[in-house]
Amino acid sequence: MHDDAAILSVDIGGTTTAAGLVTPEGLILSCETAPTLGRGRGRVLEGILALLVATRADAVRRGVRLRGVGVGVPGAVDATTGQIGRDIQNLPELAGCPLGARVTEALDLPAVVDNDVNALTLGESYYGAARGARHFALLALGTGVGGGLYLNGELVRGVSGYGGELGHIPVDLNGRACFCGGRGCLKAYVSGPDIAAQAREALAEAEGSALLALAGSPEALTARHVFEAAGAGDPLALDVVERVCQALGAGLAAILNGFNPELIVLTGGVAESLEAFMDAVLRWTRAYAFDGAYRAARIACVAIGKSASIRGAAALYLYEEARRGGARG
Template identity: 30%
Template sequence: MATSCMGDDGVDIGVDLGGTKLAAALVGADGRVAERVSRSTPQTGRDDVLDALTETVRHVLQRASKHGLVVQSVGIGTAGQIDVMRGVVLAGTANIHDWNNVPLRDAVAAATGLTTFVDNDVPVVLQAEREFGAAQGCTDVVCLTVGTGIGGAVLTGGRLLRGAWGGAAELGHISVDKHGPVCACGFRGCLEMFASGTAVARRMAELTHGDRTWTGVEVFQAALCGDVLAEQVVSEAIDALAYGVVSLIHTFNPKIMLLGGGVFSEAEWLRERLENKVHRMGIQSMVQSVHIRRVSLGTDAGLIGAARLRAMSTMNGELS
């Protein structure tokens, strides 16, 4: 989108920081995105990640200045447990080396001179979809992102469920099998041990006796093409995911269950299979009324939601 269409009310910079890719862009108040910049996330530790992040933000800031746009803030969405009030990454993702106890908000603010907000990447996606996407205008939404792991966010009564310090909604770590495998978190039978892309790939490797290396996407594609073992693995994953989704519906009574992440990015057939199973389970008065949708903003959702953290803090008194 041309920056000339972004209006005179200023813009915000949204940053989507993942284990493999770092992206940033200018985002207008209407959710339109311009001047996207992306690069690989450094794998050599926090200092290099912070340097890459601030360098990317400065690059986008220069582009904004070139077009005469005033940048109001930087918003960052990143994986891990985030103390949203202090903007600190308490426990990060294994994909980013040494990404624990990182004062991310203060580091970026000091390097750029801009007011900075930090949140977990799934509430950021939910915020974008709530304002501009598949959950637009809805006040009660549960969001699950299914990729390497499983992340979550819950909107109830129009407000994000935060918990004591911002760590609520670790939905990938609800147990769907008390006798299941031990998760890296220390709990047993976590949902992401059965239904994440990593879990699907691991299960396929077990059934094929390690004859090749699989990715989660490859397993789902193989199932779609009729591979019998892949279909078994996918059916098991859908079963686990359905049990998790029904439990979440029973707990939060959402109007919309929003599905995102790499597993669902191009898989409407998978959403349909999950929906058909979910709607036959649990308390029918609760599950039948829930709309199960995929995120609609694609890879821009993380950028848009991060950029809207300033507006969200103003509306809800959060993140300040």
């Protein structure tokens, strides 16, 4: 295998799939997107494989050698076999699909498949804010809350692929319902839709708020409206954001106390909005965490951009290639 051969990198989302050619240094040579087609496993898989075949053809036209395929998907995966778990929420059509084998069969290239936030975590390790760190965690705060753990220089997957599901750390034993079936999960307080839901609940019991002027109606309310109103000093929005900061602080403290990382990377749209309120997040984190664990860590909001998922899939392939056969690239 040529060390400079590129990786065919794939990020499969609930609505869009992206595929590109990425060098081992993280340079994106090309990237294309296509809708993730619904209505049945065959249709979803057919669309994904068609995009991958087109991307491989693009590599041939460019004279780019390929070493393998890295694929990130939104759910638990058996990374050893490339089989997707049964409880993939965003793409139930792929539940139980042996995706790694199907990709290898279609492209005649070795393939590595894993959870998309695990791939993102490795991307930060290889190319981003966590480069050089041996002990770190990543929280992707957006429409959901994804997590990744990288400890002692290795990605933590656990015995069945659920390692790093940090969005489901309980922060309130009798708290808000989560889509996973549990209650009080971190995700139920700090994801974008859940922040908006908490604001709507508060509005129903309030006499007025700048939130309504921003959003137009409770139904149109988003997390971005909540943060904007809080930044302008609206009392109701400030109260909601304070509860979000408290829940996030409790979750971060659980990570610090449980794993003692040197770094926690916060990314995603909610993390970008929270950056203006990090003093409150850190205040609550410090209140719940061991002092030694808190002082040893850096907690950083990182805007990693839309290309991060494609770089992450490349890092995923390189990580597994090194783990299975040689030194890290």
